[in-house]
């Protein structure tokens with residue numbers, strides 16, 4: 770199993786992680802839409818301990834969204850990098866920052882109830898009105 774590389778737009782933040790996502794999905798919640806500036810955010814969940822920050826750790830800023838979640842971004846270029854699930858010790862890596870293709874692809878949508886009204890959802894994937902919990 771080869772490792773995946775990831776980086777921000779300006780390249781100062783570089784990560785590496787095993788191709789071992791616990792899940793991969795598309796989040797349509799309004800917070801992910803705002804944070805990423807996209808119609809939805811594709812993320813892959815992985816244990817925080819498996820992600821190695823190779824470069825640019827001091828450039829990463831964390832926006833405290835809630836007690837559970839902080840959102841990581843590059844302070845130079847603004848790229849959203851991952852959400853950190855503080856209590857679970859998980860990173861939800863924004864798949865858009867990957868420089869290497871993972872073996873799998875997102876296979877579900879969450880928070881369809883708050884999807885962008887102009888966006889047509891790919892109906893081939895499972896859909897959840899709200900979160901997975």
Ligand SMILES: [Zn+2]
Pocket residue numbers: 777778779780781782843844845846847848
């Ligand atoms: Zn950057």
Ligand SMILES: [Zn+2]
Pocket residue numbers: 796797798799800801802810880
């Ligand atoms: Zn979301």
